[in-house]
Amino acid sequence: MSNSNMAWVPSGLPPALARALSVPHPGKTAMTHDLYLSLLELKLGRLIQENPQEAQQAMEMSLEQVPEMYAIAQSQPPTAWATAIVQSDSLMPVLAKVSVANGTQELQQPQSLMEILELLP
Numbered sequence: 001m002s003n004s005n006m007a008w009v010p011s012g013l014p015p016a017l018a019r020a021l022s023v024p025h026p027g028k029t030a031m032t033h034d035l036y037l038s039l040l041e042l043k044l045g046r047l048i049q050e051n052p053q054e055a056q057q058a059m060e061m062s063l064e065q066v067p068e069m070y071a072i073a074q075s076q077p078p079t080a081w082a083t084a085i086v087q088s089d090s091l092m093p094v095l096a097k098v099s100v101a102n103g104t105q106e107l108q109q110p111q112s113l114m115e116i117l118e119l120l121p
Helices: 015-020 033-050 052-061 067-075 078-086 092-096 113-118
Strands: 006-011 099-107
Touching: 006 015, 006 033, 033 052, 033 078, 033 099, 033 113, 052 067, 052 078, 052 113, 067 078
Parallel strands: none
Antiparallel strands: 006 099
């Protein structure tokens, strides 16, 4: 479905935030908002699974900036974090600004959950 070296970067967001919220490029499949949310959830789940201790640290360090992430880390198992993050009140206003019509493609860069959470408004 996708080229693993390419990322789809949403438009409608500040550049650093857009890159942080990039997802694997869907290849020939047309990007829709629902597909974008699904790919973002999969990406977050992968980041959490790859390094659960770092992910927990990132979630707990967000207490002052994004207290909802801290609450998610305290109240849900790590397997539910990606879904909870995508559906969070903190991220929904950001995701509402995403334009799937004008997304761009670029080489995928290594990321961490910490990088993403630090960029949330």
